[in-house]
Amino acid sequence: MTSEFGTPQGDSLGDLTRFSPDKPSPARVYDYILGGKDNYSADRESAERVMQVFPEGRELAWANRRFMYRAASHCARHVDQFIDIGTGIPTAPNVAEVVHRVSPDAVVVGVDNDPVVLAHDQALIAGEGVHIMAGDVRRPDQIIDSLNGVIDWARPVAMILVAVMHFVADEDDPSGILATFRKALAPGSLIIISHVTRDGVSQKTIDRIDAVYGNAPTPLRLRTAEQINGLFAGTDLLDPGLVDVQLWRPEDNHERLIDLRVLGGVGEVR
Numbered sequence: 403m404t405s406e407f408g409t410p411q412g413d414s415l416g417d418l419t420r421f422s423p424d425k426p427s428p429a430r431v432y433d434y435i436l437g438g439k440d441n442y443s444a445d446r447e448s449a450e451r452v453m454q455v456f457p458e459g460r461e462l463a464w465a466n467r468r469f470m471y472r473a474a475s476h477c478a479r480h481v482d483q484f485i486d487i488g489t490g491i492p493t494a495p496n497v498a499e500v501v502h503r504v505s506p507d508a509v510v511v512g513v514d515n516d517p518v519v520l521a522h523d524q525a526l527i528a529g530e531g532v533h534i535m536a537g538d539v540r541r542p543d544q545i546i547d548s549l550n551g552v553i554d555w556a557r558p559v560a561m562i563l564v565a566v567m568h569f570v571a572d573e574d575d576p577s578g579i580l581a582t583f584r585k586a587l588a589p590g591s592l593i594i595i596s597h598v599t600r601d602g603v604s605q606k607t608i609d610r611i612d613a614v615y616g617n618a619p620t621p622l623r624l625r626t627a628e629q630i631n632g633l634f635a636g637t638d639l640l641d642p643g644l645v646d647v648q649l650w651r652p653e654d655n656h657e658r659l660i661d662l663r664v665l666g667g668v669g670e671v672r
């Protein structure tokens with residue numbers, strides 16, 4: 403059913419086959435910011451520009467990552483099927499490791515639209531209970547179709563959309579994308595989202611982020627908390643609701659807030 407990248411046979415790959423090391427990609431820039439090695443000079447230059455104007459970028463990226471670990475561990479106590487869209491280059495620990503510590507038999511599917519991410523994930527983490535698939539979050543129907551046979555849609559699923567929806571433009575209808583996924587998800591499914599917000603962030607920081615990301619091939623969309631909250635329509639937000647990722651059930655007191663905010667939450671599908 404799957405090609406070497408876990409891509410459904412016969413499915414048009416479109417942009418997914420295009421690999422340009424000379425253009426920064428969100429996944430490889432993020433990998434560099436997290437301290438990874440799977441990136442090229444264009445990614446490193448872009449990441450350095452981000453960190454020049456925004457030195458706390460690395461701290462925020464790790465706060466986001468830790469939110470995902472805590473939220474995924476929570477979900478693994480309730481469901482045993484995970485779909486991680488915008489899964490990224492494997493960072494230790496990866497999502498499947500976190501889930502399998504709690505629920506060893508859980509099925510975890512990583513989906514991404516970056517061929518370099520897919521190659522790394524396929525080589526490093528695909529295996530027993532872990533599937534890697536090419537897919538674009540802007541085409542939710544295609545992702546749902548390609549998961550038939552891997553995911554049992556009659557049972558609850560945890561869907562992870564961490565630090566990916568802010569790369570989706572308004573024209574691509576982020577709320578409509580979530581509505582399509584929600585229709586496929588059984589009641590009791592859990593949706594984990596984190597997203598950069600402009601609320602409560604100084605204009606100086608917003609201008610700086612716009613300066614580096616404004617003309618990037620995949621710009622960052624800073625949305626309001628209300629817009630991000632709207633992505634959880636049709637779900638009940640678990641405590642403590644939609645909050646700074648540092649404040650979502652923190653496990654220690656090392657988390658601190660900075661002047662750029664990523665909001666995170668977990669919604670339970672009604």
Ligand SMILES: C[S@@+](CC[C@H](N)C(=O)[O-])C[C@H]1O[C@@H](n2cnc3c(N)ncnc32)[C@H](O)[C@@H]1O
Nearest residue numbers: 429432488489490514515516538539564565566
């Ligand atoms: C900032 S990284 C986040 C990685 C991981 N979710 C995390 O939070 O640690 C964003 C990821 O989303 C992927 N991505 C961006 N746009 C996407 C799209 N339209 N469809 C699927 N994945 C996308 C990128 O390739 C990248 O791997």
